[in-house]
Amino acid sequence: MKHYFNPASRAVTTHWMLTELNVEHEQVLIDFQPDGTASDDLRAVNPMGKIPVLTDDGVVVTETAAICAYLADRFPEKGFAPPANSQQRGHYYRCLFFPGTTLEPMFTTKLLGLTDYPASSVGWGDYDRCLSTVESLVPADEWLLGKQFSAADVVLGGALDSAIQYGWIDSPSSRLTGYIGRIRGREAYRKSHGI
Ligand SMILES: N[C@@H](CCC(=O)N[C@@H](CS)C(=O)NCC(=O)O)C(=O)O
Incomplete structure (x- = not known):
């Protein structure tokens, strides 16, 4: 590879x-x-x-x-993905696809200062809708799939980690900072981020 x-x-x-x-x-x-x-x-x-x-x-x-x-x-x-035929796949896919299809374009719109656009037509809606969704997805403890750390944590966790680092989230909740703290504590995260 x-x-x-x-x-x-x-x-x-x-x-x-x-x-x-x-x-x-x-x-x-x-x-x-x-x-x-x-x-x-x-x-x-x-x-x-x-x-x-x-x-x-x-x-x-x-x-x-x-x-x-x-x-x-x-x-x-x-063990980084739930079984292909399991219902857990639904939440896993949602967390994998949400950053690229929705979160990223929303942050781009925000950073460009665009406010005059039809939030109900564009796929990413607006900042408030995205952040409410982030709050509902991020777990109070452990990982997106519970005990199992998965590729979805790398993708959504990685996107949220960058967003916090670059100051794109106005006032991150303690639930969100707690999750990102657990992400940043992982050995592989620290190794790959040169910490
Ligand atoms: N949709 C792509 C975006 C990749 C992307 O934008 N990569 C940037 C670096 S972070 C890049 O290669 N930019 C160089 C260019 O566009 O010329 C993904 O999710 O991987």
């Missing part, structure tokens, strides 16, 4: 997932050009010119959540 990575990018989350699983892989360091664009080599693998990218014997996986979900399924013995 090859993991296309840069320490100042979303690839930190997939690096963290690989570290949680302790999976052997080649780390390909991507240095963006001075103008911020990707090299032709990276574009050949991912026409988006974006990282993270994971390749596995000719299979190309892009998108942070897809890479984490793929790895969890590829190494089922590590």
Whole structure:
């Protein structure tokens, strides 16, 4: 497996997932050009010119959540995903997909200062709806699936960790800071984040 990575990018989350699983892989360091664009080599693998990218014997996986979900399924013995036919999959998928489809575009809208848009038509609604949802998803103790730490914690936990770090959440609740504290205490998180 090859993991296309840069320490100042979303690839930190997939690096963290690989570290949680302790999976052997080649780390390909991507240095963006001075103008911020990707090299032709990276574009050949991912026409988006974006990282993270994971390749596995000719299979190309892009998108942070897809890479984490793929790895969890590829190494089922590590226990990072609930059984494929279980009802737990519903909550697992919800927590995996919510950051990329909803949380991220909402934060982008907020950071761009856009307020005059139809919240009922765009998929991410608005800040208040997203934060209420975060509050309902984040557990008071342990992890998103209870005792089982899963790829969903890496994806949603990673997104919320960055949002708090960059000050995108106005006043994080104690429930949220407690969850992020548990995330930051994990050995693999600390290793992959250079702590
Ligand atoms: N939807 C992608 C976003 C990936 C992304 O935006 N990566 C940024 C770094 S954090 C990147 O590679 N930017 C370089 C560029 O767009 O040229 C994901 O979830 O992984």
